[in-house]
Amino acid sequence: MSAVHASRGRLKPASEHLMSEVAIVCNLAHRLFTDSDGHPLPNTPKAAWLALRDDYSLIRKHIEAVLDGFENFEEKVQNPGGFVLPHRPRDAREFDTASGKAHFTANHLEYLRVPEGRLILQTLRSHDQYNTTIYGKDDRYRGIHGGRRVVLVNESDVSELGFEDGDMVHLVSEFRVPSDGRRISASFPIRRQRAAQPPTTRRPTSSYRWTR
Structure with a gap:
C-alpha cells in the first residue's frame, strides 16, 4: 500500500455531464463554503475549490x-x-518506541456467543465493487444477478430458521438499539450459501433476528 503511481481513464x-469524484466534491464545497461572489464564508474551510477541480497538480501540491x-x-x-513512500521499520529497522524496538502484544481471544435463533451480520466487498463505488448490479463470484440488496445466509441456518432461498426478510438489530427499541432494515431476499469454511470467531458488530 506504500506505492504511489499515476493513473488515467x-x-x-x-x-x-458525467463528473469525476474530485469535481463532485469540489463543486459541493464551492456551493457550501463560498458566497455568490466566490468569497469564503465565515468559519468554513478555505480553498480554491474550482481551481482544485480543474487542476489536479494543485491537489498534489497540497498533499x-x-x-x-x-x-x-x-x-x-x-x-x-511511480514511487514508494518511506517506511522506517522496513527501510531502516527503526521503531518509534521508547526502547527503539518493535513491541508486540497479545490479546485474549473472545469466542463468539450467538443467542438461539439469531445470526451475526457483516458486510463484505464483492465483484464489480471498489471500496464504496459500485460498478455493476451483478456479483458473479456468488451467482447474484440484477441487484445487490441481498442477504447471504449459510444453507444450514436457512433450513434451521424455517426459511427458503429467495424469501424476503427484515433485518432487526438487537445491538445497542435506539430508545424506541427497534432498528429495522426491510425487505432483503435470502440467498442460500454453502459454507466454504468453518465459522470464524470474529467479534460481532451486530446481532440480528429475522422476521418475514
Whole structure:
C-alpha cells in the first residue's frame, strides 16, 4: 500500500455531464463554503475549490505540503511505475518506541456467543465493487444477478430458521438499539450459501433476528 503511481481513464465518458469524484466534491464545497461572489464564508474551510477541480497538480501540491514522503510529488509521480513512500521499520529497522524496538502484544481471544435463533451480520466487498463505488448490479463470484440488496445466509441456518432461498426478510438489530427499541432494515431476499469454511470467531458488530 506504500506505492504511489499515476493513473488515467482510458474510456470515453458516457456523457458530457458525467463528473469525476474530485469535481463532485469540489463543486459541493464551492456551493457550501463560498458566497455568490466566490468569497469564503465565515468559519468554513478555505480553498480554491474550482481551481482544485480543474487542476489536479494543485491537489498534489497540497498533499506534498502536509504529508511526509511526498516531497517533489509532481516530479516523482511522473516516473514510470511511480514511487514508494518511506517506511522506517522496513527501510531502516527503526521503531518509534521508547526502547527503539518493535513491541508486540497479545490479546485474549473472545469466542463468539450467538443467542438461539439469531445470526451475526457483516458486510463484505464483492465483484464489480471498489471500496464504496459500485460498478455493476451483478456479483458473479456468488451467482447474484440484477441487484445487490441481498442477504447471504449459510444453507444450514436457512433450513434451521424455517426459511427458503429467495424469501424476503427484515433485518432487526438487537445491538445497542435506539430508545424506541427497534432498528429495522426491510425487505432483503435470502440467498442460500454453502459454507466454504468453518465459522470464524470474529467479534460481532451486530446481532440480528429475522422476521418475514
